[in-house]
Amino acid sequence: MAGIRLDAVSKVYDGKYLAVDGVSLDVGDGEFMVLLGPSGCGKTTLLRMIAGLEEVTAGELWFGRTHATMLSPKDRGVALVFQNGALYPNRTARENIMFPLRMAGEDAAEASTKAAGLARILRIDAALDRLPRTLSGGQRQRVAIGRAIVRKPKIFLMDEPLSNLDATMRTELRQEIGAMARDLKVTTVYVTHDQIEALTLADRITVMRDGRIEDVGTPDQVFNDPATAFSAGFLGTPRINLMSAVVRVTAHHRVSLDFGSQSIQLPPIDKRSLILSSHDGGKVIVGARSDAFTPAADSGGAGQFSGRLRTLEFHGNQWIAFIECGAEMVNADLVGLSTVPKRARRALPSNGGSPNRHVAPHLAGLNNRLSALGTKARTRLGRPDRPAPLEPLAVPTHRRADLVIEIPAGAGLQTGTKVHLAVDTSRLHIFDESGRRVDRVNR
Structure with missing residues (x-):
């Protein structure tokens, strides 16, 4: 093997x-x-x-x-x-x-x-x-x-x-x-x-x-x-909620995420609070899966969302609820994409042949030293230049401006009514505007 x-x-x-x-x-x-x-x-x-x-x-x-x-x-x-x-x-x-x-x-x-x-x-x-x-x-x-x-x-x-x-x-x-x-x-x-x-x-x-x-x-x-954010959005059914938010830092260095009409405060012991505490006014993308929300009796806490229940879908042992909450939803498919079209990136000169075949007679002595040859060798072998860093899109808006949550069958919620949702802040994923986690993942 x-x-x-x-x-x-x-x-x-x-x-x-x-x-x-x-x-x-x-x-x-x-x-x-x-x-x-x-x-x-x-x-x-x-x-x-x-x-x-x-x-x-x-x-x-x-x-x-x-x-x-x-x-x-x-x-x-x-x-x-x-x-x-x-x-x-x-x-x-x-x-x-x-x-x-x-x-x-x-x-x-x-x-x-x-x-x-x-x-x-x-x-x-x-x-x-x-x-x-x-x-x-x-x-x-x-x-x-x-x-x-x-x-x-x-x-x-x-x-x-x-x-x-x-x-x-x-x-x-x-x-x-x-x-x-x-x-x-x-x-x-x-x-x-x-x-x-x-x-x-x-x-x-x-x-x-x-x-x-x-x-x-x-x-x-x-x-x-x-x-x-793209990885989070590609995996999971229903799709993860990605919301645009602004970081707010109080005089006591408490960090909250402002979604416009409502906000969520991060616990002081959360390491992301320390990371974001020097980014007052900065924009982030907050991801929360549908099961990170729990219906609450009333609005009585900083870690809650409120909104109007627009529609319900029956999925057997649970309901999927779509809630209008005033937050700007973000499209995971667009976050972090380069604004430069893929065809416009500088790649290889069009020479009508295969680069590897063209240099095959000379490759025997180069293969083991390719990483050390630098720009001159990359040009000689037809290696594409490294693309520029990804640029965030200006308005990565989601197709549907609804918060999607799971609720148990028999919860008794009705369309058109106002609902309050408790949010498990430990299950929030916070990304920068380019779609990378603010608390970097190392594995």
Whole structure:
């Protein structure tokens, strides 16, 4: 087995479109790493660079102690499962699973025995002699997984393998994938935009946006202790409440967060009070998940919100309430985005060829010294300049100006009435205007 190390890896298409922007990431030997993010964030491109299906424009890729940046796909010991399975339509399920073994020169009888054993584990043994077109979506994905793992790869890559399945089949196959990867103890990188898949499968989650890493941590860390406003907003249903606030510091150095028509005071012992005490009048973004609020009998404290209950949604064992509270809601998708369009960033000169292929004859003596070569080497290798720091958008307004909270079934609240909410200040996440936590996350 082998771990994976990405060192400032970038990918530029056509000399101008920056798809992956200086990503550095370590995946431990046997770890199940999930790349999570919206469509177009660069997660599949990153996966394909690990597999060798896309050339690395800049940076270095390592498998354990092996420098893999220029290795051909067949020499990487990597197996990839595509979103649609990508099975050979004219071969049976058995022949699809056997195919990598036969290509490696293994005896047909032995390869068939291995395929049959793996099919029993994947519960497709009854369908081994059927063609892909006669199989269900779940069966086809099981065949694709079997074909990928039958030759015991060092690294297992999966590109949204469950996105084409129905909800029941996704849940079932998700459990099998997680158990199988851990039983095999194979290093796995799994790409998805589904937060449930990420939270249930991952040892660690890497949240990506705009070709960059926003956050890396265990599912508990990324969900309950997010490093950025975007990471907080991408995970969780219903979505986290992100509110614009102004820091107010009293003469006694007490810190409160002013939301316009109401405010919340932070406890003096809260370390964020110390951080914000020198930023009187500064703007911050306050995040609070829906279960950080509790209906209160009346307005009688500094740690409370008040508002009008606009509407209710029934979710079985609970209600989701939408409350007009006068606070300015912030759109997590826009916080911290650069105002410079991605295509306008200086990347590579358009020379009509692949930068790595162009310098391949000279790379042998450069690979081990790339980090020390500085600006001259980056220019010679076609490495993109580092982008300017992100600039906050002027008005990152949320689509809906409602506070979203959870209330238990039978709470007796009615639409149109005024409600008071106690706020658990220990569960508030406070971000600066660029979307970074004011109490920085180190992990």
